[in-house]
Amino acid sequence: MIDLYYSPTPNGWKISIMLEECCLPYKVIPVNLGAGDQFKPEFLSISPNNKMPAIVDHDGPNKDDISVFESGAILMYLGEKSGMFFSQKPKERIKILEWLFWQIGGLGPMAGQVSHFVNYAPNFPGDHSYSETRYKNEYDRLLGIMNNILSKRDYLAGDYSIADIASFPWVTAYKRYGVNLDSFTNVRKWFDKIKIRPAVRKGMDLGKEARSFGQKMTKENLENMFGQTAESIKELTEKMKNNED
Ligand SMILES: N[C@@H](CCC(=O)N[C@@H](CS)C(=O)NCC(=O)O)C(=O)O
Numbered sequence: 489m490i491d492l493y494y495s496p497t498p499n500g501w502k503i504s505i506m507l508e509e510c511c512l513p514y515k516v517i518p519v520n521l522g523a524g525d526q527f528k529p530e531f532l533s534i535s536p537n538n539k540m541p542a543i544v545d546h547d548g549p550n551k552d553d554i555s556v557f558e559s560g561a562i563l564m565y566l567g568e569k570s571g572m573f574f575s576q577k578p579k580e581r582i583k584i585l586e587w588l589f590w591q592i593g594g595l596g597p598m599a600g601q602v603s604h605f606v607n608y609a610p611n612f613p614g615d616h617s618y619s620e621t622r623y624k625n626e627y628d629r630l631l632g633i634m635n636n637i638l639s640k641r642d643y644l645a646g647d648y649s650i651a652d653i654a655s656f657p658w659v660t661a662y663k664r665y666g667v668n669l670d671s672f673t674n675v676r677k678w679f680d681k682i683k684i685r686p687a688v689r690k691g692m693d694l695g696k697e698a699r700s701f702g703q704k705m706t707k708e709n710l711e712n713m714f715g716q717t718a719e720s721i722k723e724l725t726e727k728m729k730n731n732e733d
Contacts (some may be wrong), residue, residue: 489515491702492661493542495521496695498603499596502559503541503566505691506653510570516541518695522709527724529732538721545569555583560592565651571651580646587637587644588652591658595634596698598626604664604714627665631672638674642681656682661691 492507492514494500501693507514519525519540526538535542535557543562548554558561567574605620634655637644644651659679661710662669669676712724 489545491517491546492518492536493517493540493544494695495519495540496699498541498599499559501660501692501694503543503562503658504694505656505688506566506650507692508687509653510566510572511683512566512570515647516694518698520655520698521713522705524712524724524728527712529720529729532725538716549726558589558592559596559654563588563654565664567650573653574662575591575649577646583645584649584651587649588654590633590644591651591654595627595630595655595658596625598630599661602682603661604628606664606666608705608710608714611705612714618625624665624685628667630665631659631662631675634678634708635672635674638678643678648682652682656688657692 490507490512492503494504494516495518500536503640505559521540524707526535526540531542532538534544534555537557539557540694542555542557544553544555545565553632556564564574574584583614602620602660603624604614605616609620611618634644643649644655651693656679659675659685669679718725
């Protein structure tokens with residue numbers, strides 16, 4: 489059994505989709521980010537970067553427990569474990585890794601910043617238009633890159649793989665981010681094919697009642713998530729530790 493530390497966001501969906509695709513049994517452990525669950529000692533021992541998703545596989549190598557944080561590493565781990573969506577053939581594998589890392593280093597962080605400026609920055613005073621445009625342009629550029637590669641093949645690395653599973657969640661919010669997906673014809677085709685996969689629907693629906701898009705957040709929630717510095721996370725970690733004692 490796999491414990492999935494999860495909150496219903498694009499980074500969380502990557503893993504709920506993958507677990508559903510591979511039919512691996514899992515138990516969800518909700519991580520309430522606004523409330524600061526990511527600073528609880530038990531969570532930090534699994535995910536020292538205070539971010540979800542993370543997993544603990546109680547049936548890991550040699551039947552031992554193993555924990556994994558960072559969505560890309562988790563997808564690789566689950567791909568290895570299941571033998572699915574992560575080819576063993578060196579040439580195919582490197583293509584999958586190229587596009588997986590492209591998502592982890594590019595599409596995810598840039599779309600994440602677009603999400604920040606669309607969903608959360610309006611809670612903070614000031615003019616955020618330069619930053620919002622900067623990240624929206626970069627998101628647009630990355631969708632253009634995807635569109636080019638998808639003119640040559642059906643999926644990012646050839647066959648449907650962990651690279652597509654990582655990227656799909658960050659395309660789903662295109663409307664909220666002001667993108668006309670129909671102007672990226674090949675991405676639109678790719679998106680429409682993936683969104684009807686039963687495992688993708690199940691993975692994306694997991695915990696959907698807890699989604700808030702920045703609404704319903706208190707000042708403390710916002711501070712916990714977006715006021716983080718090296719010093720503040722020390723304090724939050726201490727506070728969570730004391731709450732548990
Ligand atoms: N690079 C990480 C990013 C994960 C991430 O940004 N998670 C966010 C939610 S989408 C989070 O847990 N934020 C909590 C925090 O920053 O305190 C991954 O791919 O796993």
